[in-house]
Amino acid sequence: MISTLTGRVAAISLDALVLDVSGVGFAVRTTPQALADARHGQELTMHTELVVREDSLTLFGFPRPEETEVFRIVQSVSGIGPRIALAVLAVLTPDDLRRAVATGDTAAITRTPGIGPKVAQRMVLELKDRLGAPSAPTAEATAPAVPATPAPGVGADVAQALIGLGWPEKAAADAVDRALADAEDETVEPGALLRTALRTLGGTR
The missing domain is CATH 1.10.8 (Helicase, Ruva Protein; domain 3)
Incomplete structure (x- = not known):
């Protein structure tokens, strides 16, 4: 099992990045926030989860270990696979999800595509004692991304x-x-x- 990768960012797309680890390029699916924060040539550590299917091996990774843990735990809910688990983390931070589960806020959870009210209710019931308590909110600001000229299309x-x-x-x-x-x-x-x-x-x- 690949649990972490540390390497140079060799490529960035809209749903994955490639980490060059000692000359081997690993494609890692991750969240839009992680992709926006990554920079070409940057040394980066990703905490990863390898999803094995009959016809594919897909590596998912996140900058923080808690994101990988939440990604893994969310998939324990019946009917939720890695694609929807990744979408959850694209819409909600781990703390947002903890707060939604703790308060039974299914409306917040259903903002994720592919999750309707029934699945959201199931998540609240099944994850209530597994995600832990949300942390207290902080005033820490997120640095804005540096604008760049977009490619055509x-x-x-x-x-x-x-x-x-x-x-x-x-x-x-x-x-x-x-x-x-x-x-x-x-x-x-x-x-x-x-x-x-x-x-x-x-x-x-």
Whole structure:
């Protein structure tokens, strides 16, 4: 089992990054936030979970070990696989999820594509004693991403990434259009555009 990888970021896409570890490139699926924070050439450690299927081996990874643990625990809920577990962490931080489970806030959980009220209720019941208590909120601010000129077709690429996370095609396209319209700069970094679209989708189903 591969539990951690430390290497140089060799490539970044909208749903994965490639870590060069001693000349071997490992493709790691991760969250939009982690992808937006990563930089080419950066030395990075990812806490990973290898998902084995009959026809594939997929490596999922996160900058913080608690994200990997939550990713693993969420999959213990009946009907939830790695794709939906990753979508949960794209929409909710581990602490947001802990808080939603602790308070029975199924509405917050159903912001995740692929999770309806019944599955959200099941998550509350099955995860209540497994995720732990949420931490106290802090005033720590998140540093904004440095804008970069988007590649041609970046909007379409971001829409495809959202579809891959489980949102319907029209909802994904509308969210990207709104994110582009709301951008204060003419330039926009794809990871930042993806995060903005996710915030838009967070209030809709």
